[in-house]
Amino acid sequence: xxxxTIDPVTRLExxxxxxxxxxxxxGVKNTYFQIPELRGFEKFAEGRLAEDMPQITQRICGxxxxxxxxxxxxxxxxLFHVDPPSPAKKLRExxxxxxxxxxxxxxxxxxxxxxxxxxxDAPVAERNILGVIGKVGLELAGAVIKTRMQNHKVIQMLGGxxxxxxxxxxxxxxxxxxxxxxxxxxxxxxxSVEFAKLTLKVFEDxxxxxxxxxxxxxxxxxxxxxxxxxxxxxxxxxxFYDGSLRxxxxxxxEFAKFxxxxxxxxxxxxxxxxxxxxxxxxxxxxxxxxxxxxxxGVFRVxxxxxLNAADGMATPLAQQAYEQMYAxxxxxxxxxxxxxxxxxxxxxxxxxxxMLELSRDPEIxxxxxRNIPKSTPDEGVGVVEAPRGTLIHHYTTDEHGxxxxxxxxxxxxxxxxxxxxxVGKAAxxxxxxxxxxxxxxxxxxxxAWRPYDPxxxxxxxxxxGHPAAPIFTYDSNGRLVKSxx
Amino acid sequence: MAKxxxxxxxxxxxxxxxxxQLQIGDKLLKLAEAVDIVFWPVxxxxxxxxxxxxxxxxxxxxxxxxxxxxxxxxxxAKTLREKSKVMIAYGACSYIGGIxxxxxxxDRKSIFERxxxxxxxxxxxxxxxxxxxxxAPEGELRVPEFYDTVRTLRQTVSVxxxxxxxxxxxxxxxxxxSALLSGQLxxxxxxxxxxxxxxCEECQRKRDVKxxxxxxxxxxIVPDAETCLLEQGIICAGLGTRGGCGALCPQANMPCTxxxxxxxxxxxxxxxxxSAVASVIDSNDPAEVKKVVDAIRDPVGTFYRYSLPDSLLRxxxxx
Numbered sequence: 001x002x003x004x005t006i007d008p009v010t011r012l013e014x015x016x017x018x019x020x021x022x023x024x025x026x027g028v029k030n031t032y033f034q035i036p037e038l039r040g041f042e043k044f045a046e047g048r049l050a051e052d053m054p055q056i057t058q059r060i061c062g063x064x065x066x067x068x069x070x071x072x073x074x075x076x077x078x079l080f081h082v083d084p085p086s087p088a089k090k091l092r093e094x095x096x097x098x099x100x101x102x103x104x105x106x107x108x109x110x111x112x113x114x115x116x117x118x119x120x121d122a123p124v125a126e127r128n129i130l131g132v133i134g135k136v137g138l139e140l141a142g143a144v145i146k147t148r149m150q151n152h153k154v155i156q157m158l159g160g161x162x163x164x165x166x167x168x169x170x171x172x173x174x175x176x177x178x179x180x181x182x183x184x185x186x187x188x189x190x191x192s193v194e195f196a197k198l199t200l201k202v203f204e205d206x207x208x209x210x211x212x213x214x215x216x217x218x219x220x221x222x223x224x225x226x227x228x229x230x231x232x233x234x235x236x237x238x239x240f241y242d243g244s245l246r247x248x249x250x251x252x253x254e255f256a257k258f259x260x261x262x263x264x265x266x267x268x269x270x271x272x273x274x275x276x277x278x279x280x281x282x283x284x285x286x287x288x289x290x291x292x293x294x295x296x297g298v299f300r301v302x303x304x305x306x307l308n309a310a311d312g313m314a315t316p317l318a319q320q321a322y323e324q325m326y327a328x329x330x331x332x333x334x335x336x337x338x339x340x341x342x343x344x345x346x347x348x349x350x351x352x353x354x355m356l357e358l359s360r361d362p363e364i365x366x367x368x369x370r371n372i373p374k375s376t377p378d379e380g381v382g383v384v385e386a387p388r389g390t391l392i393h394h395y396t397t398d399e400h401g402x403x404x405x406x407x408x409x410x411x412x413x414x415x416x417x418x419x420x421x422x423v424g425k426a427a428x429x430x431x432x433x434x435x436x437x438x439x440x441x442x443x444x445x446x447x448a449w450r451p452y453d454p455x456x457x458x459x460x461x462x463x464x465g466h467p468a469a470p471i472f473t474y475d476s477n478g479r480l481v482k483s484x485x
Numbered sequence: 486m487a488k489x490x491x492x493x494x495x496x497x498x499x500x501x502x503x504x505x506q507l508q509i510g511d512k513l514l515k516l517a518e519a520v521d522i523v524f525w526p527v528x529x530x531x532x533x534x535x536x537x538x539x540x541x542x543x544x545x546x547x548x549x550x551x552x553x554x555x556x557x558x559x560x561x562a563k564t565l566r567e568k569s570k571v572m573i574a575y576g577a578c579s580y581i582g583g584i585x586x587x588x589x590x591x592d593r594k595s596i597f598e599r600x601x602x603x604x605x606x607x608x609x610x611x612x613x614x615x616x617x618x619x620x621a622p623e624g625e626l627r628v629p630e631f632y633d634t635v636r637t638l639r640q641t642v643s644v645x646x647x648x649x650x651x652x653x654x655x656x657x658x659x660x661x662x663s664a665l666l667s668g669q670l671x672x673x674x675x676x677x678x679x680x681x682x683x684x685c686e687e688c689q690r691k692r693d694v695k696x697x698x699x700x701x702x703x704x705x706i707v708p709d710a711e712t713c714l715l716e717q718g719i720i721c722a723g724l725g726t727r728g729g730c731g732a733l734c735p736q737a738n739m740p741c742t743x744x745x746x747x748x749x750x751x752x753x754x755x756x757x758x759x760s761a762v763a764s765v766i767d768s769n770d771p772a773e774v775k776k777v778v779d780a781i782r783d784p785v786g787t788f789y790r791y792s793l794p795d796s797l798l799r800x801x802x803x804x
Contacts, residue, residue, distance in 0.1 A: 003624050021623035029623050036557060036628045038615075039497055040596035042604055044587040048786040051704045055742060056786075059584035062501020062652060080704065152508075160737025162508060163501045163652050167737055170704045174738040268608040271601050274619040274626040278600075278607065287608065370707055394605075401702070402782050407604040 002026070004431075006442060018423055018445070026433035031424040033449065035277040035416075045406035050079055050377060050397050053406075054168040057393065060410065065164045066099040066155065067386035067411070070241065071393040073168030078261065079380030079395055080170040080373035087366035088172035091158060093241040094185070094358040095165065096384070098154040100240060100351035101147065101192045103387045104303075104344050107453045108199065109144050112341050115447050116207050120216075121440035136202065147195045150188045157181050172370035179365050186359040192352035193317070200321055200345050207341075208328070217338040218329070221429030222448060224292040224421055225250040225335045227282055227299035229414070230306030231385045232257075237314040238306050238350060240385040246309045247282065250294050252333040256284070260383035263392050267409065268297075270417075279417040280409060290421045298421070301389025301414040302452055303343035308333035313346065315353035321346040337422050340451035344387075377401040386411035388453050415452045422448040489545045489665065492524035492536070494565055496551030496558035497585045497635065502576040505652035506548075509659050519666050524565075537564055544569040546665055548648075552578040552585050552794065553636040556617075557629035566642035571670075573661065574638040577651040580676075581746045581754070582637050582794030584651070589793050589800035590785060592633040635794050647676045651744035651791060654730050678729030681749045684741045685723045688732035690714065696767035700780050703739065714740050715765060720787060725751075725758030742790050753797045755789035762788075 002022035019032045041060055048056060054072040058065035070092055077084060084092075109132060114122075118131045126134075133141040152162045158177065159165025167173040177185070207213045216222065232246045233239040245263070247256040256266055269278040270287045281287045281297030288296040299305075313319040325342050326332050334343075358364060379396045389411035396404045412419075426448035430441055495503065509516070523544055524536050547569035553559050566572055577583040588596065602609050619626045638644050648661050661677040664670055671677065680686065692713045701718040708714055714721040714735055721740035723732065727748045734741050747754035766777050781787060789796055 019624075019626060021621075030621070032621065032626055034626060034628055037497070037555065038596075038600065038631055039554060039585045040588050040591070040600060043591050043596040043599040046599075047590065047783060048587075049702065049783050051702055052742075052783075052786060052790075056584055056587075056790075059499045059501070059651070062499035062504055065499070065501065076704075160739060161733050163504050166734050166739040174703075264605055267606055269604070269606050271607065271609040271613045271615075273613050273616045274621060274628070276615050276628060276631075280606070283608075372707070373704055400782055405604075407606060409606060 004437070004442075006446065016449075020427050020431065020445075022431070026431075026435075028424070028428045028431050031420070031427050032274060033416075033420040033423050034275045036275075038276040042406050042408055045395070045403050048403050050076060050395060050401040050403055051170060053393070053395060053403070055164070055166060057408065058164055060408070062163055064099075064103060064386050064388070064411075066096055066159070067384055067391050068393070069159075069165055069168050070096055071382045071384045071386075071391045073170070073382065074242075074384065075380040075382030075393040075395050076168075076170035077380070078382060079377045079397060080401070081375035081377075082171035082371050082373035084172040085366075085368045085371055087176070087363045088369040088371075089242075090358055090361055090364055091173050091177065091369060092168070094355060094364065095155055095158040095167075096241050097351045097355035097358060098151045098158075098185075098188075098192075100387060101196075101348065101355065102151040102155075104348040104351065105144060105147050105195070105199070107387070108203075108341065108344060108348070111453065112450055115443070115450065116213060116341070120444050120447060121438075136206075140198070140202065143195055143198065147192060151192065154185050154188055157185065169370065170373050174370075176367045176369045177365055182359060182365050186356065189352060189356035189359045193349070193356055196345070196349040196352045197317070199348060203342060203345055217336050219429075221426050222337045222422070223335050224300075224337060224418060224425065225294075226292045226296070226418060227255060227285070227294075228305035228308040228333060229299050229301050229390055230309035231260075231383065231390065232310045233314060235314070236311035238310040238312075238347070238385075239314070240351070242384075245383065245390065247299065248309050248333060250292070250333070250335070252308065255282075260392065261381040263381065263383070263394070263409070267392075267414075269409070269413075277413060277416045279420075280414045281417065290417055290424065292418075292421065298417045299414070300418045301411060302340060302387070303347050304334060304337075304340040304451075305389065306385060307343045307346060313350050315350050315357070318346055318350035318353055321349050337448060337451050340453075344453070388412045389414050412452065419449045419452050422452075489520045490523045490543065491520045491665075492544045492547040492565060492569060493522065494524065494526070494547065494549050494551075494561060496549065496562065496579070496638075497554035498551030498576065498578045498583070501652040502550035502578075505576070505650070505655070505658060508655040509662070512659060512662075516662060516666070533561070533564075536568060539568045541567050542570050546571045546573060548573050548575045549638055550574075550576040550579050552582050553632075553638065553641045554585060554588070555629040555631050559632075559641055562638060562641045571645045571665075572638070572642065573646045573648060574644050575648045575661075576653055577649065577744050577746065577791045579638045580647045580649055580795070581792040582635055583791050586635045586637075586791065586794040587786065588635050591801070592803045593631050595803070597631075634800050637795050640794070645673050646671070647746075649676055649678055649727055649745040650730060654733075656731075657729050676727065676746070678727055678745060680728040682728055683724050683748050684726045684728045684730065684732050684735075684745070685713075687728045687730075688713070688723055688735050690735055692716065695765040697765050697777075698767050699777055708738055710738065715762075720762055720781070722758055722788070722790070724761050725754055725788075743788075744791050746792060746795075754792040755785075755796050755798075758788045759784065 004020040006018035021029045023029045054069045058068040156162040249255040268283040285297035381394045392409040394407040574580045697718045722743035723741035726743045727745040
């Protein structure tokens with residue numbers, strides 16, 4: 001039996017490795033997407049001060065620290081039984097919307113874009129951000145860089161630091177903003193909305209007008225019929241910062257809608273001996289292995305899942321983009337893994353529009369940004385939608401607010417089973433007996449996980465990436481037959 | 486002049502260091518003109534095996550971020566050390582252990598038990614744990630060995646320079662990169678930052694007499710925006726932490742937590758900080774002092790937030 005190793009997979013955050021086992025005929029027998037790393041935050045959180053959690057847990061991820069920072073801060077609101085003043089909630093959501101603009105921009109242009117803009121089989125040396133810049137032109141590239149830089153400035157203005165912000169406290173945030181700052185944020189938000197429009201246009205021109213890509217998006221190799229989870233507001237519209245968690249089944253019917261604090265009734269995690277990552281599944285359906293369908297508890301999170309689990313977008317241009325996406329792809333729910341790229345851009349528009357709304361909110365410059373907690377701390381759950389999916393922080397403390405236990409279900413982890421399945425299905429469809437295994441073909445296998453924008457152990461998110469990892473092909477005696485490096 | 490050959494690598498870290506390296510913004514283009522990046526797993530097509538094939542000392546500079554938590558990270562640290570003329574520990578994790586270094590309060594067994602069997606959402610009745618070598622029906626699968634103890638880079642290989650911060654600010658990164666580009670290198674062993682002095686020296690808050698009767702947790706009071714946080718009873722690590730960041734956290738009304746590591750040539754940041762904080766307690770009555778000190782409920786997390794692996798203690802003793 002042959003074994004193909006893709007180690008490390010690239011254009012993602014962190015370390016990952018794919019093992020593909022072939023049968024004697026050269027077809028795919030099984031695949032394993034392995035995560036080689038663990039840091040153990042759930043253990044060393046014990047004994048720490050609860051109020052330090054926003055700053056400690058954000059070191060899980062320096063790419064999306066804002067998500068951990070806010071999930072932890074919301075858990076502290078619950079733990080200390082304190083409701084922040086309305087301006088504080090809005091400042092948190094403003095920072096978060098600005099962060100979403102940078103994060104989704106980065107993924108589309110730098111990590112995923114090269115596959116579409118340059119093409120899956122483009123020469124390796126061009127299939128990266130530099131190739132993308134060459135093709136789309138410096139003007140757009142400049143807009144990408146400017147959008148990122150400006151929104152990082154907003155993050156620093158609100159959160160105190162450009163990476164690893166510090167403003168989250170139980171009951172509010174540590175600082176208010178001035179009218180001068182608000183104006184600057186409003187201007188950046190308005191430019192971000194224009195940038196989102198431009199990006200949707202780029203997607204339409206580059207991807208949707210190319211039949212080969214649309215065929216690939218809608219092909220069975222990149223399709224899984226799963227449950228979907230995402231956060232929704234009171235009108236069942238997508239929300240990143242607050243709301244209920246809603247799950248729809250593979251037919252799109254609502255399966256569950258619950259307050260985040262009751263997540264333990266809905267989500268369990270399965271352990272496998274060959275990887276450090278765990279595999280969440282819907283508790284009420286059960287773990288049936290790496291299979292899709294309504295009898296398998298595997299669910300998906302992140303942009304497409306959020307859109308599938310909601311009834312629409314809360315802002316006008318995003319709603320328009322949402323309707324166009326589903327009309328083009330054949331309605332809801334959409335099971336095409338590669339459509340996550342499109343859904344991410346719908347969300348980019350929502351984030352920019354929401355940022356603009358909040359920057360114009362009459363109370364956004366209010367100095368009233370903190371309520372001091374008065375109750376004894378005990379237990380709290382905080383949930384936000386990270387760019388990569390539902391993110392759950394759950395702490396218990398003693399009466400002095402010292403952490404007793406911490407449970408973290410991190411966004412990408414929710415997608416772990418689906419990612420493993422997606423890679424397996426793509427490998428099975430693409431690697432065929434007698435067909436040469438080219439670098440481009442293996443990149444297409446990698447394109448099955450890239451839409452999830454996975455954040456394994458977390459690393460950079462904004463760099464020119466290279467998809468081809470060392471790939472070793474072994475014969476059934478373990479001898480190296482061929483290597484692709 | 487030949488371009489400098491530079492390698493970047495990450496170990497047990499969060500990716501914030503990569504983001505920080507890109508914060509130099511338009512200076513990146515200047516950097517791109519002057520260096521050849523020979524290894525950057527996230528960015529270019531050079532693999533572990535390629536690095537192993539490089540001659541010894543063929544890389545001019547390696548910027549290594551992240552602590553050493555497992556066998557793969559140790560292997561890569563040793564390999565890159567052999568290939569590099571200059572090894573730089575970039576960021577708090579690599580330099581002093583960082584937040585993942587708090588793992589040294591526990592060991593592999595307790596971490597595995599919590600993560601894989603203990604958390605309330607984990608469904609693992611069969612007590613399955615990840616195995617470094619696992620025989621699946623189709624063949625063998627391996628993952629790196631998770632160590633009991635987190636180590637810093639210099640506890641693993643020799644290191645020439647250290648760049649502090651979690652993550653380092655743009656100006657700190659650029660200070661180091663411009664020194665490399667100009668060839669004006671500081672003495673070996675230097676910690677590269679704009680100052681050897683404490684964060685307090687760059688903090689704009691007004692300082693007077695530090696005498697406190699009780700310490701406050703950050704959520705308990707709204708501090709005055711102009712006055713030193715420690716004088717208001719909020720434990721701020723600024724006075725035991727190297728400056729260079731520009732005192733960003735105090736400007737956001739939050740205390741310094743120590744991410745730039747010790748000042749000057751202090752060997753143990755936490756001990757230094759502890760003694761500095763103890764000296765501001767305004768009492769000579771042992772009972773009163775005890776009461777004040779007892780309110781510090783997580784001394785390790787407060788004083789050794791980023792530096793436990795680098796400290797004289799290094800780790801907790803597990804019975």
